[in-house]
Amino acid sequence: MADEVNLTIDGRQITVPKGTLVIEAAKKLGIEIPIFCYHPKMEPVGACRQCLVEIEGFPKPQVSCSTRVADGMVVRTNTPEVKQMWEIVLEFLLINHPLDCPVCDRGGECPLQDNTFRYGPPDSRFEHEKRHFEKPVALSSLVVLDRERCILCFRCVRFQREIADQPDIQVFNRGYGDYIGIFPGRPFDSNFSGNTIELCPVGALLSSVFRFRARPWEMTSTESICPNCGVGCNIRVNARNFRRVVRYLSRDNPEVDGGWLCDRGRFDSTFINDPERLTKPLVRRNGELREATWEEALEAAVDGMKAAGLRAAGIGSANRTNEQNYLFQKFMRLVIGTNNIDYTMEPMAPGGTDALVAGLTSGFFSGSIRDVASSDVIVSFGSDISQELPVLDLWIKKAVRKNGSKLIFAYPLRAELAKYASSFLPYSYGKEAGFAAGLAAAFVGKAPEQAGGLSGDEIESAAKILSEAKIVALLVSRSVIESAPDGMETYRALESLVGTLEARGARVQVMLLVDGANTQGGMDVGLLPGYYPGYRKIDESSCSEIAELWGAEPPPEPGLTGWDVVREARNGGVLALWVMGQDPARDLVRAKEIAEALGKLDFLVVQDYFLTETARMANVVLPSCTFAETKGTFTNTERRVQRINQAIYPMSDSDSDTDIILKAAFTAGAQFEYGRIESIFEEIARVVPQYGGLTFDSIGPFGRQWEVRR
């Protein structure tokens, strides 16, 4: 076949696709070639010269990282000459590399150490003074650089240029004086700077969070999911003594993160072992929060909630697991006896949640992160992705810069992605429905004069791009459907747009963008006042269906939304509230109104890691565990159910949210029995149709998407 190439490496035949790099062909044969500058996700540069091999017909040795295979090529990596070349490059790299491995963070997981161990010279012939630089240099508050250790592979510079497209760091000076640095007065403030630390093959780029914290061999590594946003990047949680989380590393999930993490996620590991963590339950006595036993606290909590009768409510969390949220809503519905349950206190527009649920259950929102890579037009509507879902921003940049995909970026502000957009559409806040309708109309040749605060020309230019599209990835922020006005109209307009596109032969994948690590899962498992788990709209038949599944009847009427609770609390409509894993009193937009409402409550229970603003107002505070201390699942923005695993023991007397709810249920005399976290997931899979067939094991290390086929 013309697209395949046969070659021989060390006497062994292999057939690989045309264009394959020699080093990748060797890898397929299990032949190891040492590297430093080469990285499969970046353009080859051939700079470090570590991977030199002999290729018949070439007068000089060739770098296997940048030479592409050719038919009949004969490559040798096992000759004495090649071994000698590998040795000398290591000798060259080591002449100026300080031998401070005992105090280097990278010692023990250092490619320079490893390559030297396998291929390096036994000693050095260099008898002169090593190169010196002032060190360490802080490139930012997060990244520290030791220029003497740097071997100038330029991976960091290339990552920032090629992948992040934020070329904040550069090579300065020349030759022997080369060093990596930042521009005067401009810190390394990329959203993705931490990846350069992980890419660095020596201990030159260091994390200010991890530096001097642990030796690599004394850490455990636990597969988990970053709890910071809806992308759900796969991470490894590194911990010491099963007690202390010292850092997160990436764990390449090619469907989700491509091996990258954003700084917001990567460096947010210190809260886990923060000395301010709550370790004891607190109960308010004589106006003050005082330490109490779990029994006392839980009894007070249950009594306080029950005293409110039907006027109780609960708020779950977008960063607690499916298991925790599922148990929470079940507890609220069956034990406290209310459907006043939500995942947020954000005000929703009338019908917004119904539109969202319609999109999720009809399979309208069935797209994947990967679709971004394979589409020729990407439409992003309503999200500042670079801030809200940072690693998705990398997927979009790659599609635009490498694949030539076109981006239509609809967002009220000139956010970072606007500069990658072929069409930037800054519609007016609150006019989402008008904008969506205008775009749909323009696409069928009925461009309005203006829509959503945009001119007809602007809308038409976007429609023109869409009209040439073959594969479209439409990314729709949850907020434009659920909380912006007229969400149902927006949703209908998008449906019509997609319908027209498909009728014209384009393939369209629509993905809902949610910002919390488990916003999606929270909704799936029932953190909605109008829906039972699995988006069962609350009515007589769904009530009896759930009653059968649970063996007990949930309240039959729809409950209050989180924002309704805020309003009702002010006039006595809600008397008691249980908040799990959220701090609404510090809401970015409505902190004052919410705090005021919380102040009016008779009774407030807060379940959290810290004594938050909300917890300070509580009658009972229950110390809970972070994601690193528990086990469970998160469901990300592409509806991928992913596992988190327990990395460390719970802090002191804190308990996992599932255990807290189970104990509370027990205190209230309810029969909630689950042997293990897996048992809760098994029940979710039975109760939530979207999760049907999934098991904790079948999810696997990289997760499984739930899908509704259209």
Next chain:
Amino acid sequence: MRILFKHLDVPDIDDMDVYIREGGYKALEKALKEMSPDGVIQAVTKSGLRGRGGAGFPTGKKWAFIPKDPSLKKYLCCNADESEPGTFKDRELIVRNPHQLIEGMAICCYAIGSERAFIYIRGEYIEPARKMEQAIAKASNRGFLGERILGTDFNLQIQVYRGAGAYICGEESALLNSLEGIRGEPRLRPPFPAIKGLYESPTVINNVETLANVPHIVLNGGEWFASIGTEKSTGTKVVSMSGHVNNPGNYEVDMGTPVREIIFEHAGGILGGKRLKAYVPGGSSVPMLTEKHLDVGLDFESMLAAGSMLGSAGFMVMNEDTCIVRATLNMARFYAHESCGKCTPCREGTSWMVEMLESIEEGTGKMGYIDRLVDIANNINGRSFCALGDASAMPVLSSIEHFRDEYETHVSERGCPFAGDRGFALRGG
């Protein structure tokens, strides 16, 4: 024979009117009106002209690599960086006769279908840059450049771009980087510049002297040019003579002229009547030769056979009073200073060689350093990213090959036997 310097005695030949009076721009007219682009390439191919920048790649072949697709933008970059130590021929070619170069560039652009050309000129060449700009302005006013040249539908704009003083930017792909405004470092090949060069477009990069030959080839035919010089090295070569000679300067000689004739007749012999010790025939990047090699012909093949290379034909002549270790150290320092730092062997190896050479010259070196220098040089040569690394090895390897005893004396006598001599010094040496 004088081709490039044939007008050297004509006063004010740098003036466009004088140049035209002497037959200038006739070749451009002939090419544009009587020849097809392919016809020009064929003539240049037939002439056997090879690149004068040092590598000696056949010029006609290089031009023929440029895709014919008219929808592609193509560029010509004239390499006037002339950063090779001991080489100063391009400066004279530009200053003395700028229109000869412009005419050559215009013909090349016609042949390869380019409407935009750049002259990347060494930053220190302030006067040549100014001269070039004035000449381009005049040629444009007269219709030799610009829109519809000489009434044809051929358009061409030439722009002068001044470098900032890095040796590496004379390397063709680093030159392209520098021209694009990014860090001057060599690029990975493939893709070769003929396919993806300047701004990812097909690009020819030719040396000043190469392009200056083109009008003469077009005017007199490829066969005529091929009849000059040797069979494989055709035409003439401008030799820059420097160092211990009585008459330093540029001399144009036929390819194949014996070195003895160049040093002793053209350059007037060794300064002070001393004996010749060593000479570098092609800029510091080629191995040095000794008085045993005086009868070698100045052409690509003969120089290679003698163990060196023609290179840029920048001759550096050293007499018997020269300390060869010091001379080599000077060259080694140059390469360590100019290494761009992209690849490991060149970045680390060049400075390591300097350390050892310094120790030997200062008398603190060890006997083992001599073999170690050879080993390090051999490990830079052929393993670096670009030819700069290879070049850095040449002075070290050839000086030890020819003058090992002198190195040994430095070590055993703990110092330089040429005490008091300032030796042979390059810039900054």
